[in-house]
Amino acid sequence: MNAWRQVALLAKREFTERVKSKPFLITMSILVVGILAVGPIVNLLSGDEDEATMIGLAGPEPPGIEQALQEQAGAFEMTIEIERLGDAASAEQALTDGVVAVALVDGTEIVFHTDVSSRLSTLVRGALTTAVKSATLTELGLSEAEVGAIFQPVPVEVVTLEVDDPEEEAKRVAAFAGTIVLYISILMFGQFVAMGTVEEKQNRVVEVILARVRPWQILVGKVIGIGLLGLLQLLVLAGAAYLSAQLAGLGADIDLASIGLPIIAGVVFWFILGYAFYAFLYAAVGSTVSRQEDLQGAMMLPIALILPGYFIALFAAENPDGVVPVIASMMPPWAPFVMPVRIADGAALPWEIAVAVIGTAAAVVALVWIGSRVYAGALLRTGGRIKIREAWRAAVD
Amino acid sequence: MLQLIDLKKRFGDVVALDGAGFTVDRGRILGFLGPNGAGKTTAMRVVFGLVRPDSGTVSWNGGTVGLQQRLRFGYMPEERGLYPKMKIRDQLIHLSRLSGMTKKEAGAAVDHWLGVLGLSDRGSAKLEDLSHGNQQRVQLAAALAPNPELLILDEPFAGLDPIGVAALSRTLRELALGGVTVVFSSHQLDLVEDVCEDVAIINEGRVVLSGSLEEIRNRSSKRRLTIDVDGQPWIPMGAADTVVDAQGRSHCIVEGDAPIANLLAQASAAGTVNTFMFEPPRLTDLFREAVES
Numbered sequence: 245m246n247a248w249r250q251v252a253l254l255a256k257r258e259f260t261e262r263v264k265s266k267p268f269l270i271t272m273s274i275l276v277v278g279i280l281a282v283g284p285i286v287n288l289l290s291g292d293e294d295e296a297t298m299i300g301l302a303g304p305e306p307p308g309i310e311q312a313l314q315e316q317a318g319a320f321e322m323t324i325e326i327e328r329l330g331d332a333a334s335a336e337q338a339l340t341d342g343v344v345a346v347a348l349v350d351g352t353e354i355v356f357h358t359d360v361s362s363r364l365s366t367l368v369r370g371a372l373t374t375a376v377k378s379a380t381l382t383e384l385g386l387s388e389a390e391v392g393a394i395f396q397p398v399p400v401e402v403v404t405l406e407v408d409d410p411e412e413e414a415k416r417v418a419a420f421a422g423t424i425v426l427y428i429s430i431l432m433f434g435q436f437v438a439m440g441t442v443e444e445k446q447n448r449v450v451e452v453i454l455a456r457v458r459p460w461q462i463l464v465g466k467v468i469g470i471g472l473l474g475l476l477q478l479l480v481l482a483g484a485a486y487l488s489a490q491l492a493g494l495g496a497d498i499d500l501a502s503i504g505l506p507i508i509a510g511v512v513f514w515f516i517l518g519y520a521f522y523a524f525l526y527a528a529v530g531s532t533v534s535r536q537e538d539l540q541g542a543m544m545l546p547i548a549l550i551l552p553g554y555f556i557a558l559f560a561a562e563n564p565d566g567v568v569p570v571i572a573s574m575m576p577p578w579a580p581f582v583m584p585v586r587i588a589d590g591a592a593l594p595w596e597i598a599v600a601v602i603g604t605a606a607a608v609v610a611l612v613w614i615g616s617r618v619y620a621g622a623l624l625r626t627g628g629r630i631k632i633r634e635a636w637r638a639a640v641d
Numbered sequence: 642m643l644q645l646i647d648l649k650k651r652f653g654d655v656v657a658l659d660g661a662g663f664t665v666d667r668g669r670i671l672g673f674l675g676p677n678g679a680g681k682t683t684a685m686r687v688v689f690g691l692v693r694p695d696s697g698t699v700s701w702n703g704g705t706v707g708l709q710q711r712l713r714f715g716y717m718p719e720e721r722g723l724y725p726k727m728k729i730r731d732q733l734i735h736l737s738r739l740s741g742m743t744k745k746e747a748g749a750a751v752d753h754w755l756g757v758l759g760l761s762d763r764g765s766a767k768l769e770d771l772s773h774g775n776q777q778r779v780q781l782a783a784a785l786a787p788n789p790e791l792l793i794l795d796e797p798f799a800g801l802d803p804i805g806v807a808a809l810s811r812t813l814r815e816l817a818l819g820g821v822t823v824v825f826s827s828h829q830l831d832l833v834e835d836v837c838e839d840v841a842i843i844n845e846g847r848v849v850l851s852g853s854l855e856e857i858r859n860r861s862s863k864r865r866l867t868i869d870v871d872g873q874p875w876i877p878m879g880a881a882d883t884v885v886d887a888q889g890r891s892h893c894i895v896e897g898d899a900p901i902a903n904l905l906a907q908a909s910a911a912g913t914v915n916t917f918m919f920e921p922p923r924l925t926d927l928f929r930e931a932v933e934s
Contacts, residue, residue: 247708250739257735261727448722452783455689455716456739458708624691 250457251465258440258469263476272477279484283491296323299368300347302335307379309351312371319397320367348372411498418503419588420561422511425481427554427581429515433474434522434546438530440466441619442539445531450623459620464612467523474519475512482508510584517601518580520608522546524615531622532630542629553581564591574599576607642666643791643822648687648697649846650680657683658694659846665824665839667702670817672833672854673826674924675843676932681826682719684843685793689716701791712741715789719796719826721780723768729779730755730764733786740787747786754782757812774805781809785816792816794825798832810836834924842931850931858921863930864897865922866904871912877904882929890916894926 262268299313310326317324327344329335335347339357346364347355354368374395381391444450444462453462482504489500529542556578560569564586573582573592579600586592592600614636621638622630630638643665650658658680665671675681686692688699689711699706724732730751737747755761758778768776777800784792792813798806813823813836827833833840834854841851850857867890868875874891876883883893901919908914922930 253735253738261724265726447725448718448720449724450722451691451718451720452716452722452736453739454691455714455718456712456736624686 247458247461251461251468254453254457254462254465255469255472258466259472262436262470262473268473272480275477275481276484279481279488280491281488283488286492296325297364298327298344299324299364300327300329300335300338300344302329302332302347303350305348306351306372306375309348309371309375312375312378313368316367316371316374320363322367324367351376411503414494414498414500414503415507415588416561418507419585421485422507422588423554423557423561423581423585425478426511426515426518426584427550427557429474429478430518430522430580431547431550433470433519434526434550435543436470436473437466437523438526438539438543438546439536440470441527441530442533442536445534445623446536454623459623460612460616462623463524463527463616463619467520467527471516471519471523474515478508478512478515482511507588510587514580514584517604517608521576521580521604521611522550524608524611525549528611528615528618528632531619532632532635534625534629538629549577550581553578557581557585560585561589564589570596574603576604579604642702643688643824644698644700645684645688646698646700648684648699649695650683650687650692651695656846658687658697660697661843661846661848662697663841663848663851665822667822668817668820669839670813670823670825670837671839671841672837673824673841673843674828674830674833674928675826679843679932680846681843682795685716685718685795685824685826688793689714712787713789714791714793715784715787717780717784717792717794717797721777723776723779723783725769726767728765729760729768729771732768733779733782736783737786740789742787750786750788751782754786758782758808773800774802777801777805785812789821791822792824794823796827797825798827798829806832830923830925830928840924842928844932850927854924857927858924861922861927861930862897863894863922863926864899865892865918865920865926866895866899867892867916867918867920868908868914869916870908870914872915873912875908875911875914877907882926894922894930 297317301309313324313326327338329338329344329347332349332353335344335349335355338344339347339355342357345356346361346368348368349355351372354365354372356365378391378395381394382388386394444453450462486500486504489495489504494500525546526543529545530539533539533542553572556569556572559566560573560582563569569582569586572578573586574596583592583597583600587597618632618635621635625635625638644662645664646662648658648661650656661680661684663671663673673681673684683692687694687697688706690706690708701710704710723729727735733751733755734744734747737750738744742750752761752764755764758781760775760778760782763771763775768779771779781794781797784794797809801809810832813825817823837854839851839853840857841848843849852860866877866880868877869888869890872889874883874885874889876891876893877895880893880895883891885891905914905917908917
């Protein structure tokens with residue numbers, strides 16, 4: 245019997261027993277429904293941005309005004325619709341009711357309800373000028389083509405020094421969401437490992453298992469099984485987030501896949517490293533107590549390490565090149581939280597990323613070793629809480 | 642053949658094993674006896690590598706015992722425990738596969754033992770929904786299903802009703818006939834006398850008496866004398882450890898070379914002798930002698 249086949253069996257039990265457990269399914273459903281609901285809500289709140297702006301015309305109108313308005317609107321990159329309003333009184337009514345945003349009355353007055361929009365006012369004034377001047381030039385004997393040529397917009401390119409990229413903003417939001425998801429996932433699944441360890445100790449099944457396998461196999465099997473559960477949850481939530489973004493109508497302006505996939509890949513990658521680091525720590529401290537009631541106190545150690553990582557990550561989003569974020573992004577306990585933020589910002593240097601990844605991976609290997617030994621020394625000891633040092637020594641005895 | 646040789650283990654200041662050892666041959670049932678805290682559980686845990694002894698060895702069929710050998714051993718710990726929320730068939734299959742069985746073998750073995758133990762219809766029940774006695778049977782199935790060559794059971798009879806005791810005794814004897822070596826600990830000495838061929842008595846970390854039950858009974862220098870005269874207990878001069886039972890007979894332990902003819906004559910002089918038995922000591926006598934001396 246191969247040791248790794250036993251590990252696979254142990255991991256499989258952890259995964260299958262938990263994936264069908266009610267608490268897991270309920271938590272997952274609530275999260276998915278919550279994420280899916282965000283999309284349509286965002287869509288409702290920002291829904292009328294793309295709608296056409298209504299422009300009213302009242303009284304006698306200059307010839308060709310409608311075409312001139314549409315051309316101007318094209319130059320302004322706006323969509324407009326013309327509403328014929330009859331006389332000045334009905335124009336006032338339409339403005340008051342909000343049916344139109346602006347009205348041109350008798351070809352001489354540009355009327356707003358309360359606030360003057362300089363953009364709309366310029367648009368209407370320009371159209372009016374074009375229409376009136378075109379008519380005058382036609383009267384003077386110019387052909388339609390000649391008039392058209394005069395009012396042909398001068399080709400001029402408008403540029404900005406920095407591109408205002410809607411994808412940039414989306415990336416920042418996604419990276420921020422990724423940091424929170426990463427933090428919650430590591431905390432949640434790390435605690436599952438600690439709780440699972442105590443559970444097996446509390447209901448004494450651990451002695452039955454230990455008669456068949458070594459302590460490190462239980463530990464690694466548990467961490468892998470629960471880790472796979474964590475990955476499954478991450479992917480389901482990412483899928484829900486993608487759907488939700490589509491429902492919010494974000495897919496029209498930006499390429500969701502090209503922004504989302506690197507973020508998801510990053511979260512998955514750092515989850516694996518960060519979860520591995522904390523899961524072995526959680527298992528070691530979990531094995532030192534015998535009852536769930538005593539677990540809270542024992543879990544203070546991993547939590548005291550995770551929390552600063554999370555806060556530094558939030559700080560790094562604002563200040564990716566600060567001394568604290570730079571150093572923390574290369575320290576094993578915090579790299580999984582801080583480094584992805586710095587990478588998303590483009591602030592991390594390749595060697596810094598290499599230090600973070602290799603350092604954390606090396607720390608995981610060390611923790612597997614230390615954790616297994618504490619675990620081995622503590623598993624069959626029941627009663628009060630065992631000191632980690634005591635468990636370490638007991639494993640040698 | 643299982644051999645425990647000169648096992649020593651200290652936990653801090655407490656000496657749990659102080660040179661303990663015994664041997665059980667293939668297909669034999671050994672009752673492992675001793676007062677509370679004598680080292681029974683520690684010795685059993687050593688066999689499974691759950692406790693590493695300070696010195697001494699365990700051998701199986703003459704070879705050292707490693708992970709692969711242990712997969713052929715079945716173990717029922719004193720502290721019972723399985724997964725409360727897992728379906729019993731699923732967890733028995735899981736444990737059997739951990740012992741190296743294929744999925745198919747495990748399924749067949751688990752179904753067999755669930756049938757033998759009268760739990761066929763409870764396979765998809767969660768452990769926590771079973772009665773205490775049935776949970777105990779599932780625990781036994783966990784030890785038996787991997788089809789072990791050696792079965793080590795820590796207090797398997799504790800908490801069983803008389804029907805359960807009889808069924809487990811029968812099962813153990815059948816397993817032994819099939820070549821399985823069985824070691825179990827118990828405080829119920831009558832039961833051990835009924836079920837076991839061999840015993841090992843441990844006290845303060847040392848095995849103070851071991852061998853086949855018949856042999857150690859005969860080997861003992863003591864004899865049990867049971868007497869009633871006129872329906873009343875009659876106690877000979879100089880007898881130790883006298884007990885009077887519910888039938889009004891006196892039981893005492895005397896030296897094997899006691900003057901039986903004289904004692905019988907004295908008893909006859911006192912009245913009508915209804916009972917006068919001179920026998921090898923019972924297991925409980927041997928146990929007390931071994932542990933108290």
